[in-house]
Amino acid sequence: MLKVIIDNIEIQVEEGTTILQAARMIGGKVVPPAMCYYSKLKDSGGKCRSCLVKVVKGSAKDPRPVPKLVASCSTPVQDGMVVENTLSAEVQEARKGVVEMLLINHPLDCPVCDQAGECDLQDLSFGFGMEETETIEPRREYPGIDIGPLIKLNMNRCIHCYRCVLAAEQLTKKRAHGMLYRGDTMEISTFIQTAIDNDFSGNMIDVCPVGALTDRTFRFRSRVWFLNPMDARRECGKCSGKVVAWMFGKEIYRITGRKDQFGEVEEFICNECRFEKKDINDWVIEGPRKIKRQSVISSNHYEQMKKGSIIHPIEGTTEPQE
Amino acid sequence: MTAAGLTKRSKIVSNKTMSFWEKIYLPAIIHGMWITAGHLFRKKTTVRYPEVKREFSEIYRGKHVLKRDDEGRERCTACGLCAVACPAEAITMVAAERKPGEENLYREEKYASTYEINMLRCIFCGLCEEACPKEAIFLTKEIVNADYDRDKFIYGKELLVEPMDPLKRIDVSKRQTPEVLEFKKDRNQRHNVH
Ligand code: SF4
Ligand code: SF4
Ligand code: SF4
Ligand code: SF4
Ligand code: FES
Numbered sequence: 120m121l122k123v124i125i126d127n128i129e130i131q132v133e134e135g136t137t138i139l140q141a142a143r144m145i146g147g148k149v150v151p152p153a154m155c156y157y158s159k160l161k162d163s164g165g166k167c168r169s170c171l172v173k174v175v176k177g178s179a180k181d182p183r184p185v186p187k188l189v190a191s192c193s194t195p196v197q198d199g200m201v202v203e204n205t206l207s208a209e210v211q212e213a214r215k216g217v218v219e220m221l222l223i224n225h226p227l228d229c230p231v232c233d234q235a236g237e238c239d240l241q242d243l244s245f246g247f248g249m250e251e252t253e254t255i256e257p258r259r260e261y262p263g264i265d266i267g268p269l270i271k272l273n274m275n276r277c278i279h280c281y282r283c284v285l286a287a288e289q290l291t292k293k294r295a296h297g298m299l300y301r302g303d304t305m306e307i308s309t310f311i312q313t314a315i316d317n318d319f320s321g322n323m324i325d326v327c328p329v330g331a332l333t334d335r336t337f338r339f340r341s342r343v344w345f346l347n348p349m350d351a352r353r354e355c356g357k358c359s360g361k362v363v364a365w366m367f368g369k370e371i372y373r374i375t376g377r378k379d380q381f382g383e384v385e386e387f388i389c390n391e392c393r394f395e396k397k398d399i400n401d402w403v404i405e406g407p408r409k410i411k412r413q414s415v416i417s418s419n420h421y422e423q424m425k426k427g428s429i430i431h432p433i434e435g436t437t438e439p440q441e
Numbered sequence: 442m443t444a445a446g447l448t449k450r451s452k453i454v455s456n457k458t459m460s461f462w463e464k465i466y467l468p469a470i471i472h473g474m475w476i477t478a479g480h481l482f483r484k485k486t487t488v489r490y491p492e493v494k495r496e497f498s499e500i501y502r503g504k505h506v507l508k509r510d511d512e513g514r515e516r517c518t519a520c521g522l523c524a525v526a527c528p529a530e531a532i533t534m535v536a537a538e539r540k541p542g543e544e545n546l547y548r549e550e551k552y553a554s555t556y557e558i559n560m561l562r563c564i565f566c567g568l569c570e571e572a573c574p575k576e577a578i579f580l581t582k583e584i585v586n587a588d589y590d591r592d593k594f595i596y597g598k599e600l601l602v603e604p605m606d607p608l609k610r611i612d613v614s615k616r617q618t619p620e621v622l623e624f625k626k627d628r629n630q631r632h633n634v635h
Pocket of ligand 3: 529
C-alpha cells in the first residue's frame with residue numbers, strides 16, 4: 120500500500136493507482152475534473168489536460184517536486200507523494216488555460232445543444248472559464264453528420280477526447296470509427312460514414328463528454344431539465360437492462376445509462392434498450408434517480424423544496440461534499 | 442399580571458362609564474364626516490381608465506414579445522432557459538428542427554414550434570427576459586387584456602411573435618442595458634454573426 124496526500128488529505132492506495140483514482144477515492148472537491156479519462160475505457164486519458172495537478176513532493180525517497188504540472192489521470196502515485204489540486208493557485212490558473220484551449224474552436228451553442236444541462240464542458244467552463252474570448256479568428260465549422268439513423272455527430276463541439284473511438288473499439292468488436300487528420304482539423308469519422316450497427320454503439324453518446332454525439336431519437340425533443348430521470352430496468356439478453364428513463368409525465372423521452380457521480384456510466388447498455396424501448400410498459404420503474412442538487416436537472420423538482428430544520432436537515436443540503 | 446403579557450402591545454380595557462357627550466356619539470360622527478368630506482376635495486389619486494391612461498415607464502413589464510432579428514427570422518431557439526427561470530412556471534414550449542429552406546424563418550437550427558405563456562400564471566417579473574441567451578423574449582409596455590374565458594389567456598406564438606412588417610416591429614431598445622448592446626456589437630460572437 121502506498122501513502123499519498125492530496126490537498127492535505129491522506130489516503131492509502133494500491134500500487135499502480137493514478138492520482139486521479141486516488142482523489143476519487145477521497146471524493147468531494149479534491150477530485151480533478153476529467154474530460155477524457157474514463158475508468159471503464161482502457162487507455163483513456165492524457166488528452167485534455169483538464170485534470171492537471173501539482174506534485175509538491177515526488178515520493179518519500181525522492182522528495183523533490185515535479186517541475187511541471189502533471190495529468191493526474193495518467194500519473195501513478197508514489198509512496199509519500201504530496202499532491203495539490205484545489206490548494207494550488209498554479210493548478211487553478213492552468214486549468215483556466217485548458218478550458219480556454221478546449222473552447223477555442225467550440226461553438227458554445229448550448230441553447231441549441233441537446234447536451235446542455237448535463238455537459239461536462241459546460242460545467243468546466245462555468246467553473247474555470249473566462250467571461251470573454253480572446254480569439255477573433257473564425258471557428259472551424261463542419262456540417263452535422265448522421266452516423267446511422269440513431270446517432271448525430273456535430274464535429275464543431277468535439278474536443279478530441281478519444282472516448283468514443285475507444286468505446287467503439289472496446290465495446291464493439293469491429294472498429295468502424297476513428298480519428299482522421301491531426302491537430303485542430305482532427306475529425307472523428309465513421310470511415311466514410313459506414314453506419315455503426317453494433318449492439319453497443321449507442322454508448323458513444325453516453326461517453327462523449329460534450330454534445331458532439333447525441334441521440335437522434337431524442338434530438339430537440341426536450342431539454343434535460345424538463346424531464347424526470349427515473350431508474351428503470353428490464354430483462355435484457357444483451358445487457359444488464361439497468362437504465363435511466365427520462366420521462367415527461369407517463370412518456371419516456373429517452374433512455375441513457377446510469378451515470379455515477381463522476382459522470383461515468385455504471386454499466387454500458389445495449390442499443391435495443393436505449394433506442395427501441397420507449398414504451399413505459401417495457402420497463403419496471405424503480406424510482407427517481409438521485410441527481411446532484413447543484414445540477415439544473417434538479418431545479419423545479421419540488422421534493423427538494425421541503426423546508427429543512429436544524430433537527431431534521433434535508434439530506435444533501437448541508438455544505439455539499441461533491 | 443394580565444393576559445397581555447405575551448405581546449406587551451395590548452391595552453388594558455377600562456370599564457369607565459361614558460359621559461353624556463360621548464353617549465350621544467354625535468361629536469364622533471361629525472369628526473368622522475369631516476375627514477370624509479376633506480377627502481372629497483383632495484386631488485384624486487385614481488384615473489378614469491380606459492378613457493385616461495397613465496403614462497407607463499419605458500421599462501414597464503407587460504405583455505411579452507418574441508422578437509425577430511433584422512432579417513425577420515425568429516430569434517427564439519427553444520432553449521428552455523426562460524421556462525426554467527420562470528418562478529410561476531408560466532412558459533411551455535415544443536422545439537422542432539429547422540428544415541432546409543426555412544433559414545429565412547428561423548435563426549437557428551432549432552426553433553420553437555409552439556411557445557405558450559399562461560398570462561394568468563405570469564407575475565410579470567421579467568426573469569424570462571433576463572434568462573434568454575438569444576435576446577428573443579422581452580416584456581413590453583402593452584398590457585394583457587381582460588377576458589371572460591380562461592383559455593384565452595394562454596398566449597401562443599400567434600400573439601407573442603412580433604409582426605414581420607418592419608414598420609410594425611416592437612421597439613425594445615429601451616429595455617436593453619448598455620452591456621447587452623455592447624455585446625451585440627461584437628461580431629466575433631457567433632451569436633451575433635448573422
Ligand atoms: S457541448 Fe456542452 S458546452 Fe458545447 S454547446 Fe453543447 S452544452 Fe454547450
Ligand atoms: S465525439 Fe465526443 S467522445 Fe468522441 S472525441 Fe469528440 S468529444 Fe470525445
Ligand atoms: S415575466 Fe416572470 S412570471 Fe412571467 S413568464 Fe416571464 S419569468 Fe414567468
Ligand atoms: S425565449 Fe429565449 S430563453 Fe426562452 S426558449 Fe426562446 S431563446 Fe430560450
Ligand atoms: S482527464 Fe486527464 S488529461 Fe484528460
